[in-house]
Amino acid sequence: MNTLLSHLVALAVAGLFAGPALYGLLLERRVDRQLRAAREREEVVRETRQHPRPGPPEIREVHPVGGGAAKSCGRAGKRTQKSSSRSTVPSTAT
Numbered sequence: 001m002n003t004l005l006s007h008l009v010a011l012a013v014a015g016l017f018a019g020p021a022l023y024g025l026l027l028e029r030r031v032d033r034q035l036r037a038a039r040e041r042e043e044v045v046r047e048t049r050q051h052p053r054p055g056p057p058e059i060r061e062v063h064p065v066g067g068g069a070a071k072s073c074g075r076a077g078k079r080t081q082k083s084s085s086r087s088t089v090p091s092t093a094t
Helices: 002-050 068-072
Strands: none
Touching: none
């Protein structure tokens, strides 16, 4: 019985030492797989840029200045103000 217990203790100590190393090895392999996959994706993108596939032509809609919605509202030629173009007023609230 003592022999069995000493073997189990030795196995547990070996597991304590080898466990973190094996876990780190698994993490390293996962990172290597991710890096390899990213490298392969980058090669595919690079090849696609060098040899683009012919596809349908791009269709872009051209709107008059002020957008098409301004004419339907009766404000032809008048631009609508965007929130980013509004003047800023300092706040007096404290």
